[in-house]
Amino acid sequence: MKLSTFFPLLGAIAIATLNTSCLESRGAAEKPPSQTPENGAQFKKGQGLSLTEEMSKAIGLKVEDVGEMKIASAVTLNVSAETQNTATGWVTPEQAKAIRPGIEVELHGDTTFKGTIEKIETNPLGVMGDSEITITTTEKLTVGQPLKAMLRQPAGDAVAVVPSGALLKTAEGSFVYAVNGDFFVRTPVKTGVTDDKFVEITDGLYAGDQIVTTPVMSLWMAELQVLRGGKACTCGH
Numbered sequence: 001m002k003l004s005t006f007f008p009l010l011g012a013i014a015i016a017t018l019n020t021s022c023l024e025s026r027g028a029a030e031k032p033p034s035q036t037p038e039n040g041a042q043f044k045k046g047q048g049l050s051l052t053e054e055m056s057k058a059i060g061l062k063v064e065d066v067g068e069m070k071i072a073s074a075v076t077l078n079v080s081a082e083t084q085n086t087a088t089g090w091v092t093p094e095q096a097k098a099i100r101p102g103i104e105v106e107l108h109g110d111t112t113f114k115g116t117i118e119k120i121e122t123n124p125l126g127v128m129g130d131s132e133i134t135i136t137t138t139e140k141l142t143v144g145q146p147l148k149a150m151l152r153q154p155a156g157d158a159v160a161v162v163p164s165g166a167l168l169k170t171a172e173g174s175f176v177y178a179v180n181g182d183f184f185v186r187t188p189v190k191t192g193v194t195d196d197k198f199v200e201i202t203d204g205l206y207a208g209d210q211i212v213t214t215p216v217m218s219l220w221m222a223e224l225q226v227l228r229g230g231k232a233c234t235c236g237h
Contacts, residue, residue, distance in 0.1 A: 041222040048185035049177075049223050059218045063179055066162055068207035070155035071200055073098070073193035077149045079107075081141035082134070087115070089149065090130040096120060098153055105135060108148040113139045115149065153193070160205055161198040166213045167191070168220055176201075177219050179210035184219060 040055030051061065075098065079089030087107070091099060103117045115137035122131045135149060167189075168175040174191055177184040189204030205211070212219060 041226050043223060043226040044183065048180050048183035049219060049226070050183045051222070055222075059215050061212065062214045063210055064163075064166075064213045066160055066201065066205050066207050066209045066211060067198075068158050069161055069198070070158050071161055071193055071198055072155040072195055073153040074195040075099075075151045075153075077133070077151070079133075079135060079147050079149045081143050081145040081147065083143065084140050085137055086118070087135045087137070087141065087145075087147055087149070089133055089135075091120070091133055092130055096122070096131045099133060099151065103151060106150040106152075107135070107137060107139070108150065109141075109145060113137060115139075117151075152195075156193075159192065160201045160207045162201055162205070162211060163213050164194065164197060164199055166211055166216060167199050168216045170220075176205065177212040177216060178205065179212070184212055186220070186223065 040052045040058070041049060043049050051059075075091075075095055077089050077091060077095070079087040082088045099117060099120055101117050101119055105115045105117060107113050107115045115135040118134045118136045120131050120133045141147075162176060166176055168177070168186070172188075174189055175186045176189055178187040179185075187204055190202045192200035192202045194200065
């Protein structure tokens, strides 16, 4: 073959190859994204959040049934020692409804000991709002010592409950992640009495429903990242 014929032919091949590469690159860019979620999570409107098996294992995902049990409510208050044998603090109008003189309380400082509600004064400063309580104890206190006072109320009828850690509290309200097939749906709930382990659910769930008990905050962060198109790792790191 003459050189005069060879070089134009070589140029044509190069141009054809370049055009083909461009078309392939464009075609690759136009292909739909992989169905495998990049961060181990994906969100579908109306269905909820789904996780890959690897991500579920990585974050230690646990699912449990909503239980039903009698629950004794507990109110924790911040009080401080007024004298060697008395402590005072403030309670909201809602908390004040369950408090009366003579109720026994647990006081938590360096140790745990018992105390008794001596009195509750509504509007002691003449201003509508919180009430002041006075607690007496046989333990010797240091004036000004900060304490935690826990008041427990008798248990009522059996109610639907979830572990305290299963509850997600946001600016929009309280939620749990309910199981919906292969998805987890952030579900609004209303809560009732609570103790140091469980929370009563008065609306939004029934006993026997399945929910995520841990790690709720990881699911919340994964949902936010997926909805906002974030690329950050949601595997608990």
